[in-house]
Amino acid sequence: MNPVAASAASASRPMNTESTRFLTRYVFSRDHKIVGLQYFFLALAAALVGMFLSLLMRIHIVWPTAKIFGIGNIAPESYLALVTMHATFMVFFVLTLAPQNAFGSYFLPLQIGAPRMAFPKVNMASFWLAFVSFLVMLAAFFVEGGAPISGWTHYAPLSAIPSAGPGEGLGMDLWLVSIAIFCIASCIGAVNFIVTTIKFRAPGMTWMRLPLPCWAWFVTAFLILSAFSVLLAAAAMLFMDRHFGASFFEPSGLMVAGQMVQHQGGSPLLWQHLFWFFGHPEVYIAILPGMGVTSHLLSTFARKPVFGYRAMVYATIAIGVLGFGIWGHHMFTSGMNPHAAFAFSNLTLAIGVPSAVKVFNWLGTLWGGRLRFTTPMLFSIGFVSLFITGGLTGPILAQPALDSYLHDTYFVVAHLHLIMGMAAVFAIFAATYFWFPRMFHRMMSEKSGRIHFWFSFLGAYATFVPMHLLGMAGHPRRYSQLTEVNYLHKLMPLQMFISIAAFVTMAGQFFFLINLFWSIFRGKPSNPNPWEATTLEWEALPQGRDIQRGAYEFGRDDMGRDYLPQAGLLQLKSTIKN
């Protein structure tokens, strides 16, 4: 018996009695939909924490002596802790968990017609490990010395030697422990995604009929598996350096805080190689699912097939593969052999080609469509615009000669926030507005959604475009005070503008939060397929259906139909007959 048939049989039985108990049904649930929601709310909590930290950062940069209610004045080292933890929460707990684990757990099985994930218990374990990891990370704020200050990249030796700065003691240990747990959670989750996609597709769901979000989740799962296993090893090595007398990352002769450090034979560059071997694929882990969702939504709301479906699939795979060969572009100024920069630079520019192909295909999808400007569509259009803007600074930073000026300046901050932060977040918003009716059987308010879109879209540009100019003027990042370096003084008005833009953008997010929670309880009830979409998650009976066509059969004027669902009606009849 093949797994799909077996699971379909078990799924058709009434729910186990134990599943009716609250604890097993909603807390330690093996239901991929519940796990998906748990991930969603965990990511939301992390996003709120991360946003709050960035609020404090932006206040501190422009009003360094301000006393903040309940927190007091922010010291230079506390600012660096904010920098570190803002990035950690956003990169790991929002940009990794929300697009892949939250929406993937919920919708991958539904879209491929699988009754469940391949390993439901692993799915549950993966969430709870991520949850524990989140708590451990939060705990770092409350231990002696506070959270680590070495940035989310944690370059050794700063991160390896507790006396190198406040927060580099217990706070740094907790960071490493939390991330190690997170790596394990991500890797086992990724295996689950891969097996589910390969083994649990419904009959007729061939690879070239797969909805594009599923392709993205599938490729991303491979990236997670390869990247996070390396980060796990790196975190373990750094932990051994700190506590068990190893010296992977520290050379001999270090003098820190007036004391000789007992290490010898290690290389600080080794950490950077290991970290970025994870860190660069992580960018694609954050953005590939967003690209898949954007393709899906643009097609659905343009009432047109995705332009160049095959090219989209190949571009996704190409980005995934090339993504592992370009980590060195983070290290042009690191002291790495300058000749290596040629290889990393060329490969980085090469990855621009599949990325550009995707942009062209999105524009091609809009071409000749009949656009419906729903809130998810607005966020998808916003995604394309932000992806273009953030992406086009890529070929600037990919050139080592230009990067040697721009590296570690606000130009990089602007680039990564537009392409990895804002674009990915726009895809998360689009996915939330789009799939909300499937998750909660109610609609979110379109009016609040539109207000939220305009705040976010204009806010993202207003906040991050000026940061490019700071970088061009040579403003280094991660500076907690701008009073010491003279050439920074004239950049203060720009910093003030950025802070105000950020405050307004953050305020706009309340339209999303209120809309979300209000709609869960009070939203307008939705019909089963409110967006007139083709894919299986909108079917009343998604499992055990024969798939008859690809995912993007929109605008079939030739058949007098606006769209054709992937599972045909005929098949439904035959199922009933059986």
Add this chain to the structure above:
Amino acid sequence: MAKALLVALWLITAVCLCLFWFHPWWLPALASEQGAPIDRQFKLTFILVGVAFLLAQTALGFLVWKYRTLPSTTSGRQFADNKKAEIFWTVLTSLLFITFAWTGARSWSQSHAAHTTADAKRPVDIEVTGMQFAWYFRYPGRDQVFGRSRPQLQDASSGSAAAIGLDMSDPASHDDFVTTTLVVPINRNVRLTLRAQDVIHSFFVPELRFKQDAVPGIAIPVVFTPDRQGNFEIVCASLCGLGHYRMRAAMKVVSEAEYEDWMAKHASQPAGVHP
């Protein structure tokens, strides 16, 4: 909504392009020979990227407006796959990126080359040491040889030479001197050897158009040829701890004669505290 998106996208595009065209905040005036190819490459890259940005955002705005739902619209299904179009834009972007790769590689090579015609003499050798949160600059003195330094002898609290652990039992150390200001002569090749004592720091002078990390355990050479006199700020660009924001030093580019005077003054009071 379509009109609002069109206006927003085109307005954003216009504002961004104006900001980069008029650039009220931009690269500070250049002060090194090696920076010239970088500035040329910046110009070329920004022009090409700017054109791509303009075309892509304008097209997005136009398409969103043009294909807003009108009662009369028929399906654009026929434009769902188009081999020719796909090959066209794949080749086009490949050419663009090959241009970046080619010219980018050239500027990287040029920015690493010592200036050969301007200076037949041997380069001015200076050792730069970064530590939390200061820069020290060691000159080898008359013998042109750096004396031995040992980490065991480092003592930041008792002045410049001790801060980098200069070992006075090595005869070559006797005429070495250590300063907290980097003084270099104009139009000579300057070769810095970057070191770090505790954590990673990064030597960055915007006017020189490069930054280079100083990494513990590695001696990293960089060469530049200053071509403008003046005072410049050296900052630390790599997060190095709580005082990262105040890890700065001054760089003075002076005339050859001034430099000789300055050398003579310092060489006569070896290994002491030099401002």
